[in-house]
Amino acid sequence: MKIVVINGTEIKGCTYHLKECFLNSLDGENTITEFYLPKDAPHFCCGCKTCFFKSENLCPHAKYIMPIWNAILAADLLVFTYPVYALHAPGQVKALLDHLCCHWMVHRPEKVMFKKRAVILTQSIGAPNGTAQKDVATSLTWMGVSSIKTLGFGLMEGVIWEELSEKRKQQMKLKIKKLASKYQNVKTVQKNLKVKMFFFMSKIMHKKTLKTEKQISADNQHWIEQGWLVK
Numbered sequence: 001m002k003i004v005v006i007n008g009t010e011i012k013g014c015t016y017h018l019k020e021c022f023l024n025s026l027d028g029e030n031t032i033t034e035f036y037l038p039k040d041a042p043h044f045c046c047g048c049k050t051c052f053f054k055s056e057n058l059c060p061h062a063k064y065i066m067p068i069w070n071a072i073l074a075a076d077l078l079v080f081t082y083p084v085y086a087l088h089a090p091g092q093v094k095a096l097l098d099h100l101c102c103h104w105m106v107h108r109p110e111k112v113m114f115k116k117r118a119v120i121l122t123q124s125i126g127a128p129n130g131t132a133q134k135d136v137a138t139s140l141t142w143m144g145v146s147s148i149k150t151l152g153f154g155l156m157e158g159v160i161w162e163e164l165s166e167k168r169k170q171q172m173k174l175k176i177k178k179l180a181s182k183y184q185n186v187k188t189v190q191k192n193l194k195v196k197m198f199f200f201m202s203k204i205m206h207k208k209t210l211k212t213e214k215q216i217s218a219d220n221q222h223w224i225e226q227g228w229l230v231k
């Protein structure tokens with residue numbers, strides 16, 4: 001199985017150890033490609049809109065973003081792992097997601113995204129993880145990913161991995177191993193209702209704009225090339 005891991009922190013702390021536990025619990029022959037943020041995508045989206053109007057290859061940050069995007073496209077399983085910052089995903093994760101907006105269904109979705117599974121693994125000192133997980137889950141859904149599982153922890157005892165009790169670490173590791181047991185093989189994924197609905201709505205929108213635009217937009221050109229829209 002091809003796995004891409006987006007690490008939302010460069011710190012080799014709690015996020016890192018929980019993620020290692022997940023990866024080490026996967027059997028079989030896996031090819032794992034890992035990115036660490038902010039190192040591997042150090043820039044904010046500057047809002048130039050070149051990706052929307054022309055191509056993502058012309059993004060001023062393409063040299064960082066394209067290797068990540070290409071690894072995502074090639075992977076069977078996407079793993080996003082990050083600590084909760086101020087109840088949300090860390091800014092560096094959001095900065096990467098902003099660069100991927102051009103691949104949302106309202107723009108230029110990729111067919112292969114409909115077949116992928118994703119895991120979002122997070123932790124906080126004690127706050128609920130749901131909002132932070134939603135930050136990534138929302139983007140993935142709009143990119144066409146139907147199978148998204150989340151697992152979040154409140155560390156409770158502190159924020160330094162080495163200082164957590166063995167008991168707490170084992171509790172978390174047990175849950176992670178249980179989650180990992182669902183990802184031992186590549187699985188066929190069907191589009192879920194939400195993705196089907198978003199795709200349908202986007203198709204109607206693209207159909208409408210195609211009628212009115214003087215020059216075919218990059219988005220509509222993509223939809224035509226995919227066979228989703230007739231000129």
Ligand SMILES: Cc1cc2nc3c(=O)[nH]c(=O)nc-3n(C[C@H](O)[C@H](O)[C@H](O)COP(=O)(O)O)c2cc1C
Pocket residue numbers: 009011012013014015016083084085086087088123124125126127128155159160161
């Ligand atoms: C800037 C910053 C903001 C944080 N915000 C929260 C928060 O809102 N709620 C919470 O429970 N923990 C918060 N934490 C703790 C982290 O979620 C996490 O537990 C901690 O950074 C340990 O993870 P790490 O070793 O992977 O860095 C924050 C940590 C940092 C550095």
